[in-house]
Amino acid sequence: MTTKSPRLLIAASGTGGHLFPALALAEKLPEYQIEWLGVSDRLEQTLVPDCYTLHTIPIEGFQQRFGLKTIQIIFRFLTSVVRVQKIIKEKNIQAVFTTGGYIAAPAILAARLQKIPAVIHESNFIPGKVTRFLSRWCDTVALGFAGTSQYLPQVNTVHVGTPVRSQFLTSQSLDLDILADVPLIVVVGGSQGAVAVNQLVREAASAWFKLGAVVVHLTGKNDPNVDSLQHPQYICLPFYENMAGLLQRANLAISRAGAGTLTELAVTHTPAILIPYPYAAEDHQAYNARVFADTGAALVYRQEELTADILRDRVKQLLQSPSKLEKMRENTAKLAIIDSAERLATIVSNLV
Numbered sequence: 001m002t003t004k005s006p007r008l009l010i011a012a013s014g015t016g017g018h019l020f021p022a023l024a025l026a027e028k029l030p031e032y033q034i035e036w037l038g039v040s041d042r043l044e045q046t047l048v049p050d051c052y053t054l055h056t057i058p059i060e061g062f063q064q065r066f067g068l069k070t071i072q073i074i075f076r077f078l079t080s081v082v083r084v085q086k087i088i089k090e091k092n093i094q095a096v097f098t099t100g101g102y103i104a105a106p107a108i109l110a111a112r113l114q115k116i117p118a119v120i121h122e123s124n125f126i127p128g129k130v131t132r133f134l135s136r137w138c139d140t141v142a143l144g145f146a147g148t149s150q151y152l153p154q155v156n157t158v159h160v161g162t163p164v165r166s167q168f169l170t171s172q173s174l175d176l177d178i179l180a181d182v183p184l185i186v187v188v189g190g191s192q193g194a195v196a197v198n199q200l201v202r203e204a205a206s207a208w209f210k211l212g213a214v215v216v217h218l219t220g221k222n223d224p225n226v227d228s229l230q231h232p233q234y235i236c237l238p239f240y241e242n243m244a245g246l247l248q249r250a251n252l253a254i255s256r257a258g259a260g261t262l263t264e265l266a267v268t269h270t271p272a273i274l275i276p277y278p279y280a281a282e283d284h285q286a287y288n289a290r291v292f293a294d295t296g297a298a299l300v301y302r303q304e305e306l307t308a309d310i311l312r313d314r315v316k317q318l319l320q321s322p323s324k325l326e327k328m329r330e331n332t333a334k335l336a337i338i339d340s341a342e343r344l345a346t347i348v349s350n351l352v
Helices: 016-027 068-088 104-114 129-137 146-151 194-210 241-251 259-267 281-295 308-319 322-334 339-352
Strands: 007-011 032-039 053-056 096-097 118-122 140-143 157-159 184-188 212-216 235-239 252-255 272-274 298-300
Touching: 007 016, 007 068, 007 104, 016 096, 016 118, 016 259, 032 068, 032 129, 032 259, 053 140, 096 339, 104 118, 104 129, 118 129, 140 146, 140 339, 146 157, 157 235, 184 194, 194 212, 194 259, 194 308, 235 241, 241 259, 252 308, 252 339, 259 281, 272 281, 272 308, 281 298, 281 322, 308 322
Parallel strands: 007 032, 007 096, 032 053, 096 118, 118 140, 140 157, 184 212, 184 252, 212 235, 252 272, 272 298
Antiparallel strands: none
């Protein structure tokens, strides 16, 4: 007699911050039959492995102003809820897991209508709108930051941290030509709003080169001045696949403050200068960054307050103070939850 595999629907779409934690959870549930819910033109089309069947729905974010577009969005939302219900029934789904974003809404509502458990993971310190509005219909809200529970007083919350890709948990080698004893600064602008950070770095970097540092600058794909700085100690790439190895090797990171990136910094124990993306919804990156600043793991600067001179001098001070960097590294390590994916897997398994 054979036992049927547990069946889980994962709703995660759009960005690495939503997809990577969900993929990390899926890796911890090898005995499960997992169906994936996404959108047709988003990152999941390339990131979700072939071993998970990808179902797409026509959902999109709501507009701020009511108009004809809003009516279309509402119709697509209702269509999406019906489609997710159909997936749940046809695939005999036993639970729904989501990492938030607008795709979470039809997934949670469909789970509620089909009377199966739902779990949402909120990676940001300030919970997103879907988490705030629909968390009461979830059996568990898993949190990346412990302090997020204050914004969700009437729901069942559990602090689990945010899962990272498995390669971050083992030592990775680099295929970049960087000597072992050379200070390495890694700049992660992020896909949104990277241009302002990129320009500050290019204006400040010459002083860091004089101290012997190498800069690996991940510029994103939208920077028109990407080739404006040339130097033997400067490696400029739109992105780099082996982020685990890069951060493990880094002495210092200059970064935005998305929850996924901060989790990777914590797991790799990488000190950082954080520049929260100023246009993030509800300024959530600033709240994320504050946790690292309060712990002594990072220095935080608002973009509108930061100049190339300030950035140049702060990095120089850190490079010239190994003890300060080491203390930041120790403080960063305190924020890491290495077994986050396992904790999430336990929550899901208990519900199924």
